Amino acid sequence: MILKPALAFSLLSVAFLTFSLSIYLKPGFVAAALGVEKDKASAGRLVWQKYNCQSCHQLYGLGGYLGPDLTNVYSMPGKGENLIRALLITGVVQMPAFQMSEKETDHLIEFLKQTDASGSADPRGFSILSSGMTIRK
Amino acid sequence: MSPADQHIGKRYLATALVLLCLGLIFGLMAGIFYLFPGFGNYALDFRYWRPMHVSAVVFWIILGATGCVYSGLDFFQPLHSPALARLQWYLWLFAIVGIYYSYLKGDFGGREYWEFNPVWALPIALAWLLFLVNFIKSVRKIAQWPVYVWMWMTGLLFFLFSFTENYLWVFPYFREHFVTDTTIQWKVNGSLVGAWNQLLYGTAFFLMARISKNSGLGHSRLAFGMYFLGLFNLMFNWGHHIYTLPTDTYVRYTGYMVSMTEWVFFARIVYNWRQSVTDIQKHYYHFPYRFLMAADIWVLINLSQAIMMSIPAVNLYTHGTHVTVAHAMGTTIGINTMILLAACFEFLIGKNNVLNASNKWLNGCFWVIQAALFIFWLSLNIAGVKKGIWQMSEPQLPFSKMMESLKIWFSVFVGSGVILATALFTLGFVLLRFQWTVSVSRKRVVDSKE
Numbered sequence: 001m002i003l004k005p006a007l008a009f010s011l012l013s014v015a016f017l018t019f020s021l022s023i024y025l026k027p028g029f030v031a032a033a034l035g036v037e038k039d040k041a042s043a044g045r046l047v048w049q050k051y052n053c054q055s056c057h058q059l060y061g062l063g064g065y066l067g068p069d070l071t072n073v074y075s076m077p078g079k080g081e082n083l084i085r086a087l088l089i090t091g092v093v094q095m096p097a098f099q100m101s102e103k104e105t106d107h108l109i110e111f112l113k114q115t116d117a118s119g120s121a122d123p124r125g126f127s128i129l130s131s132g133m134t135i136r137k
Numbered sequence: 138m139s140p141a142d143q144h145i146g147k148r149y150l151a152t153a154l155v156l157l158c159l160g161l162i163f164g165l166m167a168g169i170f171y172l173f174p175g176f177g178n179y180a181l182d183f184r185y186w187r188p189m190h191v192s193a194v195v196f197w198i199i200l201g202a203t204g205c206v207y208s209g210l211d212f213f214q215p216l217h218s219p220a221l222a223r224l225q226w227y228l229w230l231f232a233i234v235g236i237y238y239s240y241l242k243g244d245f246g247g248r249e250y251w252e253f254n255p256v257w258a259l260p261i262a263l264a265w266l267l268f269l270v271n272f273i274k275s276v277r278k279i280a281q282w283p284v285y286v287w288m289w290m291t292g293l294l295f296f297l298f299s300f301t302e303n304y305l306w307v308f309p310y311f312r313e314h315f316v317t318d319t320t321i322q323w324k325v326n327g328s329l330v331g332a333w334n335q336l337l338y339g340t341a342f343f344l345m346a347r348i349s350k351n352s353g354l355g356h357s358r359l360a361f362g363m364y365f366l367g368l369f370n371l372m373f374n375w376g377h378h379i380y381t382l383p384t385d386t387y388v389r390y391t392g393y394m395v396s397m398t399e400w401v402f403f404a405r406i407v408y409n410w411r412q413s414v415t416d417i418q419k420h421y422y423h424f425p426y427r428f429l430m431a432a433d434i435w436v437l438i439n440l441s442q443a444i445m446m447s448i449p450a451v452n453l454y455t456h457g458t459h460v461t462v463a464h465a466m467g468t469t470i471g472i473n474t475m476i477l478l479a480a481c482f483e484f485l486i487g488k489n490n491v492l493n494a495s496n497k498w499l500n501g502c503f504w505v506i507q508a509a510l511f512i513f514w515l516s517l518n519i520a521g522v523k524k525g526i527w528q529m530s531e532p533q534l535p536f537s538k539m540m541e542s543l544k545i546w547f548s549v550f551v552g553s554g555v556i557l558a559t560a561l562f563t564l565g566f567v568l569l570r571f572q573w574t575v576s577v578s579r580k581r582v583v584d585s586k587e
Contacts, residue, residue: 009291012368023324026314027310030317049248060457062322062382064187094174115315119382123456126381132449
């Protein structure tokens with residue numbers, strides 16, 4: 001009796017590991033986004049985590065709910081790099097003024113440039129297929 | 138085995154209850170700061186309270202599940218090494234103290250839901266490894282594992298795998314590729330929830346078999362069918378979290394198709410409904426059973442919502458809104474916490490104690506929890522639907538104006554949250570006080586014998 005569940009468990013586990021591996025290998029086959037310094041962007045992700053930005057902000061709709069989604073804030077009309085730098089220094093009603101070093105600010109901005117270059121998080125940019133799946137317009 | 142060894146499960150359950158009470162206090166503070174961001178000008182703002190709340194609640198579930206597995210094993214299989222279980226507990230204590238110290242110092246650095254400095258993940262991973270070794274060595278002599286042993290083993294194994302995977306971001310190779318990094322982050326979050334659900338659903342199964350005195354339940358073909366469907370979903374359905382992320386099409390379609398197999402769970406619950414009603418009437422006055430039945434109803438509500446949210450066309454409207462929060466709160470409180478409370482009443486208080494039958498205060502708390510949770514869940518859903526309409530509208534109001542329009546629903550959310558937390562806190566306090574009294578009297582008996 002124990003063999004049948006053990007066999008089914010093993011087969012599913014092999015499929016799961018193969019699926020996981022296909023995701024882990026992806027970065028090795030994909031070029032970095034144009035104009036983004038990946039080392040700086042990678043350090044910027046650590047700054048994002050160090051200051052717990054995810055508590056209030058989202059990227060691609062994933063994260064906190066107190067502030068707006070920041071995936072495309074880098075290229076948004078009326079926003080962009082200068083506004084980000086200013087808000088990090090002054091803060092706004094809900095957001096405290098962060099005491100980031102200039103290097104940390106540069107890295108964080110490079111990270112937001114990378115998220116922006118990866119695509120659009122605006123749900124209005126999707127079409128719905130008859131299968132119920134969504135695709136970018 | 139000494140009595141202290143036999144009661145290691147109770148130690149975990151009591152620790153988990155303390156974390157539940159702390160999590161409720163931190164949650165209330167987070168709720169107040171969500172509603173009034175500048176409240177009181179305290180040194181700790183929402184960025185601090187949210188991870189403190191989330192970690193306490195996650196640890197309530199994980200340590201509670203650990204206590205359930207040890208307490209359950211105690212009924213049919215001697216534990217391989219109580220010393221290992223105690224060492225595991227000390228490692229957890231070390232990690233929890235370190236994590237809260239780092240939160241208070243503002244030393245974050247981790248990912249959402251695991252915001253603490255990653256160094257504190259090491260004692261947790263080590264504690265989990267000890268748990269896995271102890272469990273496998275304990276159950277390997279059982280000739281035919283009942284389904285709940287399979288579920289516990291799966292939960293243990295996949296938690297360790299996913300928790301390790303949760304820290305792949307420390308390697309620049311993964312972190313430099315934003316889309317892959319985020320894909321892995323949500324693969325991990327989906328699988329970790331699936332893993333602790335295996336531990337808890339296994340416990341619910343064990344309790345059902347014990348209360349109904351039907352040991353055949355754990356060996357039926359249907360039970361194993363449902364277990365494998367749950368495992369299949371744990372492994373492959375997480376893609377439904379990231380439909381808007383520009384990840385590979387096969388990841389999105391896999392998430393969509395696998396999530397749709399959850400209709401089978403839904404159909405099974407509806408099909409068994411009549412039988413469940415009869416069982417409720419039969420065991421209504423047994424408190425743990427009532428919590429299990431409440432969990433069943435919350436499974437139905439949350440499963441319906443989860444299936445709908447897993448359809449990409451619907452997800453487009455709900456993703457990134459408070460509908461997702463409603464679902465997360467609905468499952469952690471409505472399902473996970475109800476199963477854990479059932480287990481706490483069964484394992485800590487025991488079958489024949491009057492507290493498990495007709496205590497008026499506890500009965501009141503039970504119903505207040507269900508009503509307050511429903512209002513809590515509903516207010517978040519309404520806020521979420523309104524935000525969903527906003528994010529699809531053209532032209533769009535500024536974010537701050539949209540948030541201002543939701544304030545009434547956030548007030549209902551915080552108000553019902555206060556009531557819910559008070560009732561849960563009362564139950565937690567009653568259980569801890571009972572456990573404390575029993576421990577003190579047991580110690581007196583041991584001392585007098587010596």
